[in-house]
Amino acid sequence: MVNVGILGATGMVGQRFIELLADHPNFEVTALTASSRSAGKRYEDAVTWHLESKIPEPLRDTIVVDTDPSQVKDVEIVFSALPAENAAVVEPKFAEAGMKVASNASAMRMEPDVPLVVPEVNPEHLELIEMQQKNRGWDGFIVTNPNCSTIALVMTLKPLYDQFDIKRVYVSTMQAVSGAGYNGVPSMAIVDNLVPYIGEEEEKMETETLHLLGDFDGETVTNANFGVSTSCHRVAVLDGHTEAVFIEMNEDFEVDKIKSSFSGFKGLPQKLNLHSAPENPVVIREEDNRPQPRMDRMEGKGMAVSVGRIRKDDVFDKGLKYILVGHNTIRGAAGASILNAELINEIM
Ligand code: NAP
Numbered sequence: 354m355v356n357v358g359i360l361g362a363t364g365m366v367g368q369r370f371i372e373l374l375a376d377h378p379n380f381e382v383t384a385l386t387a388s389s390r391s392a393g394k395r396y397e398d399a400v401t402w403h404l405e406s407k408i409p410e411p412l413r414d415t416i417v418v419d420t421d422p423s424q425v426k427d428v429e430i431v432f433s434a435l436p437a438e439n440a441a442v443v444e445p446k447f448a449e450a451g452m453k454v455a456s457n458a459s460a461m462r463m464e465p466d467v468p469l470v471v472p473e474v475n476p477e478h479l480e481l482i483e484m485q486q487k488n489r490g491w492d493g494f495i496v497t498n499p500n501c502s503t504i505a506l507v508m509t510l511k512p513l514y515d516q517f518d519i520k521r522v523y524v525s526t527m528q529a530v531s532g533a534g535y536n537g538v539p540s541m542a543i544v545d546n547l548v549p550y551i552g553e554e555e556e557k558m559e560t561e562t563l564h565l566l567g568d569f570d571g572e573t574v575t576n577a578n579f580g581v582s583t584s585c586h587r588v589a590v591l592d593g594h595t596e597a598v599f600i601e602m603n604e605d606f607e608v609d610k611i612k613s614s615f616s617g618f619k620g621l622p623q624k625l626n627l628h629s630a631p632e633n634p635v636v637i638r639e640e641d642n643r644p645q646p647r648m649d650r651m652e653g654k655g656m657a658v659s660v661g662r663i664r665k666d667d668v669f670d671k672g673l674k675y676i677l678v679g680h681n682t683i684r685g686a687a688g689a690s691i692l693n694a695e696l697i698n699e700i701m
Contacts, residue, residue, distance in 0.1 A: 501685025
């Protein structure tokens with residue numbers, strides 16, 4: 354077993370890490386960190402647990418420590434669920450101290466020597482780790498996963514991008530409140546309401562999507578060459594982001610071919626049979642009223658993206674449109690980092 358720690362273990366994503374790692378065949382959680390508000394407390398006393406599962410028994414009494422590498426002993430991998438501003442300072446210290454950091458935070462994602470990876474989409478970008486360690490003189494390293502709404506989008510774009518000539522992508526999101534963290538959106542702001550703005554989300558989706566689908570020459574990533582325009586909105590859903598996707602192609606296509614590229618899509622995690630890999634990363638729903646977040650977010654144990662209402666769009670030239678749903682704190686956050694770590698553990 355590999356000993357692992359969770360940075361920001363009391364937060365929304367930190368709790369998902371704990372839940373998903375509870376019975377993991379390769380990783381054992383031996384360290385939990387949070388802010389100084391929580392450090393020194395038993396985990397059960399420090400956390401406001403809000404998942405349906407129970408806190409795993411062995412971790413209830415674990416003492417939460419400060420998020421500092423000197424406090425985290427005998428750990429090979431740390432999963433980071435820290436706020437971005439804190440991650441920017443702290444994650445490099447953990448990598449410098451020799452630990453492998455699998456991060457959810459946006460702080461390091463666009464650094465040229467830090468891989469931003471979705472294992473089904475661009476596992477080859479992990480080669481940047483060697484350059485990162487050389488550039489920075491670190492024994493450890495940082496690998497990141499994208500923002501929650503980007504992951505779901507890019508998992509559906511990858512099979513299309515490989516087989517069709519994409520000209521432009523337009524996306525309108527309906528994002529769950531858990532995406533903002535436990536204290537993120539006050540109930541008074543979201544009940545009976547919709548908030549048509551999520552800070553920096555549109556920029557992240559547009560930049561990260563092109564980077565993930567970019568060409569990698571062994572040293573640098575050249576962004577994919579199509580337009581992406583997004584509009585991001587917060588809705589009164591607990592978990593599960595929904596996205597309405599509109600694509601303009603440079604070529605004619607048949608809807609059946611689009612469907613077979615979704616249903617036939619498999620990546621390296623499926624080939625390697627990694628523990629957290631869903632059997633089918635993209636699952637098609639044929640019903641007119643699916644996918645829906647409450648009914649479809651747990652597809653593939655929360656690691657698959659559901660797509661539906663796949664149809665031609667006659668307003669855009671050679672237009673395609675569909676709806677997707679992905680679980681934002683599983684596939685879009687904790688599960689994504691765990692899959693990155695499983696892949697690294699297997700191939701490096
Ligand atoms: P959250 O619920 O607010 O949790 C934040 C965690 O970080 C808590 O454990 C908190 O500890 C700790 N923390 C806060 N300030 C700290 C400090 N100065 N030093 C050390 N620890 C500190 O946030 P979240 O939603 O889990 O998000 C965590 C990260 O994942 C963010 O970077 C977010 O952007 C990213 N992310 C989130 C989602 C999602 O769907 N929620 C998806 C993708 C990525 P205390 O309890 O002690 O305050």
